[in-house]
Amino acid sequence: MSRSFNQNRFKSLIQGTHLFLSWFTLGLYILIGLLGIALIVFLVLPKGLLDFDLSNLENINIQFSNVIYEIDESIFSGVVNVKWLLVIGSLVGLVNIGFLQYILTLLRNVVRDVEAKQPFSEANIRRLKWIGIAYLVAAVVLPFANSMFLLHLINLLDLFEANANFMIRFQSVFMGLIILILAYVFDYGAYLQEDHDMTV
Amino acid sequence: MPIITRLDRVLADRKMQLQELADAVGISIANLSNLKTGKVRAIRFSTLEKICEVLECQPGDLLEYETEENPVG
Structure with missing residues (x-):
């Protein structure tokens, strides 16, 4: 039977991917830990300590589709309390990184089994199925969480004309479907x- | 399964050990043991050919079909 893959090259690729994913997921665990600590600190800190003078803002840039927009900072004035912005921001960060961590951990285990020449194990099928489901859930949950954060930011800064639209990530939906088909x-x-x- | 192997009987007739057959055929003893105890799902023609060659027998000597109602003794 002819093999489509150069076995040695594929083995190196898989070994490299496994190593990269192992270190990357370890780094994400540390990041999740730091974000968790930050969340607790923001929750515990007295509200009075988290007042922020908007006149200190300078050089605000917002990037949309690789185009950087410079915002006129003179529209911001007064003092706002950023306690709940930081709490919501940390929570949204935890949700985003949590999804990434979950998917990458499962992917690392899939790659580990492929490296051990057991790609068609029951565990791999289950992992792929859960990666697919996680992508489908993330397609709805992550944009919702991000728009909640933006909405809070908009309310805090009194940006009446700004809007935080919630839209399902169709790339994630397609990715999830492709991975579910792959699981089959x-x-x-x-x-x-x-x-x-x-x-x- | 209605198809049963008679490898143990043929081996006993030839006064041959399973290990000797495994060495002669070039299959692991674990696989031959599975074949003997009927734990396998299929047997390749190439494997059957080698076993028949070493044991000087016919495929029919190794395999038997028995119905659920009328088991072969």
Whole structure:
């Protein structure tokens, strides 16, 4: 049977990916820990300590589709309390990084099994299914969480003309569907693998 | 499963150990043991050919079909 992949090159690729994902997920665990600590600190700190003078703002840039817009900071004035902005920001950050961590951890385990030459294991099928489901959930939950944060920011800064639109991420929906189809392909692969293993 | 293997009987007739057959055929003893105990799902023609060659028998000597109602003794 001819093999489409250069086995040695693929092995190196998988080993490299496994190493990268292992370090990356470790880094994300640290980031989640720091964000968790920040969240607790923001919750515990007295409200009076988190007043922010908007006149201190300078050089505000907002980037949309690779175009940077410079905002006239003179429209902001007065003192606002940023306690709940920081709390919501930390929570939204935790949700975003939590999803990324969950998906990358499952992916790392999938890659680990592929490296061990057991790609069609029951665990891999389950992991792929959950990655697909996580993408579908993230397509709704993450834009919602991000728009909640933006809405709070808009209310805090009294930006009446600004709006935080909530829109489902269709890229995530398609990605989730593709991964769920891949999980089904792996399920069939596991059936064929079992057939092959039980043939002498 | 209605198809049963008679490898143990043929081996006993030839006074041959499973390990000897495994060495002669070039299959692991674990796989041959699974074949003997009927734990496998399929057997390749190439494997059957090698076993028949070493044991000097026919495929029919190794495999038997038995119905659920009328088991072969």
